[in-house]
Amino acid sequence: MSAVSTPAADPTRTQESPPVLVGAGLTLNYGDLRVLDGVDFHVGAGEAVGIVGPNGAGKTTLLNALAGSVTPDRGTIRLDGHDVTSMRPELRCRQGIGRAFQIPRPFGGMTVLENVLVGASYGTRLSRRATHRRCVEVLELCGLIDLANRRAESLGLLHRKRLELARSLATDPCVLLLDEIGGGLTDAEAAELVGTIKQLRTLGISIVWIEHIVHVLVQVIDRLVCMDAGRVLAEGEPQAVLRDAHVVDAYLGRGSHG
Amino acid sequence: MTTAAAPAPPGAWSVQRAGLASRIGSSALVLVAIALFAVPQILSANVVQQLTSLLVFLILAVMWNALAGYAGLVSVGQQAFIGFGAYGTIYLTQRGIQPYLAVVLASLASAVLAAVLSLLVLRLRGGQFAVGTWVVAEAIALFVMLDQSLGGGTGVSLQGLSGYAPEVRRAFTYWLTLAFAVLLLVLLFLLLRHRTGAALQAIRDDEDAAASLGVRVRPLKLMLFVLAGFGCGAAGALTLANTLFIQPQSIFGVQWSAYMIFMVLVGGIGTFEGPIIGAVLFFAVQYFFADQGAWYLIGLGLAAVAFALFLPRGLWSLLNDRLHVQLLPVGYHLRRQGARPRSSSRET
Numbered sequence: 001m002s003a004v005s006t007p008a009a010d011p012t013r014t015q016e017s018p019p020v021l022v023g024a025g026l027t028l029n030y031g032d033l034r035v036l037d038g039v040d041f042h043v044g045a046g047e048a049v050g051i052v053g054p055n056g057a058g059k060t061t062l063l064n065a066l067a068g069s070v071t072p073d074r075g076t077i078r079l080d081g082h083d084v085t086s087m088r089p090e091l092r093c094r095q096g097i098g099r100a101f102q103i104p105r106p107f108g109g110m111t112v113l114e115n116v117l118v119g120a121s122y123g124t125r126l127s128r129r130a131t132h133r134r135c136v137e138v139l140e141l142c143g144l145i146d147l148a149n150r151r152a153e154s155l156g157l158l159h160r161k162r163l164e165l166a167r168s169l170a171t172d173p174c175v176l177l178l179d180e181i182g183g184g185l186t187d188a189e190a191a192e193l194v195g196t197i198k199q200l201r202t203l204g205i206s207i208v209w210i211e212h213i214v215h216v217l218v219q220v221i222d223r224l225v226c227m228d229a230g231r232v233l234a235e236g237e238p239q240a241v242l243r244d245a246h247v248v249d250a251y252l253g254r255g256s257h258g
Numbered sequence: 259m260t261t262a263a264a265p266a267p268p269g270a271w272s273v274q275r276a277g278l279a280s281r282i283g284s285s286a287l288v289l290v291a292i293a294l295f296a297v298p299q300i301l302s303a304n305v306v307q308q309l310t311s312l313l314v315f316l317i318l319a320v321m322w323n324a325l326a327g328y329a330g331l332v333s334v335g336q337q338a339f340i341g342f343g344a345y346g347t348i349y350l351t352q353r354g355i356q357p358y359l360a361v362v363l364a365s366l367a368s369a370v371l372a373a374v375l376s377l378l379v380l381r382l383r384g385g386q387f388a389v390g391t392w393v394v395a396e397a398i399a400l401f402v403m404l405d406q407s408l409g410g411g412t413g414v415s416l417q418g419l420s421g422y423a424p425e426v427r428r429a430f431t432y433w434l435t436l437a438f439a440v441l442l443l444v445l446l447f448l449l450l451r452h453r454t455g456a457a458l459q460a461i462r463d464d465e466d467a468a469a470s471l472g473v474r475v476r477p478l479k480l481m482l483f484v485l486a487g488f489g490c491g492a493a494g495a496l497t498l499a500n501t502l503f504i505q506p507q508s509i510f511g512v513q514w515s516a517y518m519i520f521m522v523l524v525g526g527i528g529t530f531e532g533p534i535i536g537a538v539l540f541f542a543v544q545y546f547f548a549d550q551g552a553w554y555l556i557g558l559g560l561a562a563v564a565f566a567l568f569l570p571r572g573l574w575s576l577l578n579d580r581l582h583v584q585l586l587p588v589g590y591h592l593r594r595q596g597a598r599p600r601s602s603s604r605e606t
Contacts, residue, residue: 067470093472101470107463109528110456113273113592118460121453123472132273136592145271148592171472 017044020206021097021175026065026075035061036072037230043175048197048207050217050238053227054251059210060102062227063177066208067099068092079175093123098173102180102210104160106167108153112144115152115163116170123171134170142166142196158189165196176200178209182216190216214242226251272595275451280587287586291440298429306428310500312541313435314493315521317442319533319540321489322518324446327528328455329482330462332384334515335391336490338375338398339368341510343491344498345402348414352407357418358434361495365438368491372484380479383465392512399510413505416498431499438492445485450530450588454478462528513555520562526572530586535573 019042028036036058043049051059064070066077068089077085079095087095107115116138120131139145142162147155152163161181168176178197182190190213197207197220211217217238218224224238228250234241241247298306318336325331346364351357375394382390403411419427449455460468461475469475498504517540525536547554565572 069466069470089466089469090472090474093470099470101467105464105467107460107467109463110459111590113590114456114459117273117453117590118456118468118473119471122457135273136271139592140271145592148271167471 017047019043020045020047020080021066021208022078023062023066023072024076024078026062026072026077028061028065028070028072034230036065036075038075039227039230039232041066041225041232043206043208045174046201046204046206047223048201048209048221050221050224051208051210051227052212052214052217052224052247052251053233056229057227058230059227060179061230063099063179063208063210066175067097067177090122093171093173096172096174097177098123098168098171098175099177100164100168100179100181102183104157104164106152106155106160106163108151110152111149112152112155112159112163112166113139113148116144116166119167119170120172123173126172134172138166138170141199142169143192157184161185161193169200173205175206175208178207178211180210180212182211182213194219218242270595271592274591274593275587275589277587277591284586291436294436295433298425298432303425303428306425306432307500308545310428310432310435310496312537313432313439314496314500315517315541316534316537317435317439317489317493317496318514318518319521319525319537320439320442320446321486321493322515323522323525323527323529323533324482324489325486326519327522327532328450328458328462329479330465331380331479331483332388333391333486334388334512335379335393335395336486336518337510337512337514338391338395339372339487339490340494340497340514341395341399341402341506342371343368343494344504344509345408345414345506346491347495347498348408348416348504351416351418357416357499358430361434361492361499364495365488365492368494369484369488371491372487373480375487376480376483380476380483392515395510395512399506402510403506409506411506413503416502416504419499419502428500431496434499435496438489438496442485442489442492447530447586447588449481450586455588456590458482459528516558516562520558522572523562523565524572526574526578527570529572529574529578530588532572532574539573 021043023039023041026036026039026041027034039058039062041062051062053059061070065072068084068087071086076083079092079097084092084095093099107118113135116135117131120126120134120138124131124134126134136145139148142165144159144162144166147159155163165178165181182193185193194216201207201220207220209217209221221238223236224241225235226233226241226247233250234244234247242252297309322333322336325333343364346367347357347360350360350363355363379387379390379394402408408414422430449458457468457473457478460471460473461478465475494509497509521536521540522533524539525534526532543558547557569575
């Protein structure tokens with residue numbers, strides 16, 4: 001494991017931002033298969049971290065562990081300094097962890113508005129009126145306002161992905177975990193998505209984003225983590241990580257640097 | 259993200275609950291309920307008895323819809339509570355309790371039974387839950403059949419109502435059934451109207467995604483399971499009060515689940531109005547075709563399959579899609595302020 005730890009020269013990056021969400025020594029086995037192998041991970045306040053790696057590297061499992069869908073066999077997860085390792089997902093959400101799934105999972109029988117409303121009314125402690133206002137804001141931000149009264153099952157892929165994002169945003173997260181929300185989008189749609197995520201950053205939301213479309217990812221993130229076989233292969237300034245020999249070898253294309 | 263405290267500017271979006279149609283619809287439902295209380299004053303005792311069984315079907319449809327349509331709990335074992343409510347009533351009257359009071363107490367006991375059984379069955383999901391509830395229902399039926407004081411396998415009569423004239427007895431049973439139906443509908447309406455309603459539909463569609471948005475899944479499922487236990491227990495106890503005789507094979511029979519599934523699928527699963535339509539339709543079908551024996555059951559089965567395939571959201575969806583009407587304001591609708599008010603609706 002090599003760590004690219006050269007500090008970035010990026011002026012927008014707040015280098016000393018205190019960590020919001022920290023996973024230490026996360027290890028998880030599915031039967032004989034070790035999916036996470038002592039992963040250390042952190043994201044600072046307002047920071048955006050990208051995660052890349054080949055399929056089966058443990059990226060989504062790491063996200064599941066951070067969100068509480070799975071509990072690691074070893075290691076701890078801290079949110080704002082509090083141990084949340086065994087906290088259930090619904091309580092973690094209320095503590096400020098928002099999550100968008102890789103394959104959108106809309107509540108198909110409900111309208112777009114009602115989907116978002118579930119997040120706004122259960123993930124926050126807002127009053128009813130404020131909950132409704134929040135729904136409108138989130139729908140406008142994610143470009144779904146004109147589809148608010150549509151049943152979610154009638155949406156196409158792009159809008160399902162937007163709804164996935166809108167719903168988790170509605171819970172007023174301090175950390176947003178995004179799992180390949182750019183997959184399957186056209187270049188124009190991806191550019192729009194980058195715009196939305198940048199806007200979220202101005203609101204101070206920390207972002208953890210798994211994405212295969214690296215050129216989209218690097219437009220947004222401060223730091224890049226590359227995983228392989230349940231371990232962190234490299235992490236640091238995005239361009240430096242992408243140049244790292246181990247990363248090139250494991251992820252960006254074996255044999256392309258021969 | 260900031261939430262502006264200033265009042266919304268003109269042309270801003272706002273979230274609405276009730277449109278004109280649902281205001282009219284809910285008022286009409288209240289009027290119908292009030293009118294139904296007067297039925298025994300007007301119609302013959304025979305009709306009153308028929309209407310009582312219609313109301314029992316209504317209770318069952320509403321309860322099964324609450325389970326399957328709003329919490330994703332597809333139970334094939336609600337006959338456990340129907341039988342338990344009926345036999346609980348027998349048990350209590352044998353100990354000198356007035357029959358109508360026994361009906362109420364046995365319904366509450368069914369709710370307690372549901373809370374206990376939930377420890378077992380709510381661990382299961384999907385198909386496992388369906389089979390698990392059925393197994394539990396069969397086990398409870400066997401226990402009851404083993405008890406000779408409850409008539410064993412041959413059946414038992416409800417004692418203690420023979421002191422009343424038949425018309426008076428039927429009227430009382432009808433009023434009690436109507437009171438239960440109204441109570442359960444109002445309870446469900448309040449649940450759906452509250453934010454709980456949105457959470458329950460979310461659980462139905464995707465349990466894990468609901469949890470990731472802060473919804474506590476288990477307590478909500480437990481609440482509906484207990485409510486349905488209460489309602490189905492009441493339906494069983496009221497069936498007994500209406501017919502005065504029960505047999506374990508029929509009151510614990512899986513055909514109850516078939517009836518409930520039929521009513522809810524045909525009427526419209528996951529809607530407030532659908533089960534009401536389904537119950538009325540099922541009652542009519544039973545009234546006219548129950549003499550056809552096996553063909554009747556085959557017809558019911560075919561109709562349920564046809565609806566599941568071709569009209570999965572039931573008869574109510576036809577009205578709802580065409581007219582954009584929701585009788586009761588349980589949904590949410592976004593509209594621009596200053597725009598002409600619409601009836602609350604879902605576009606599909």
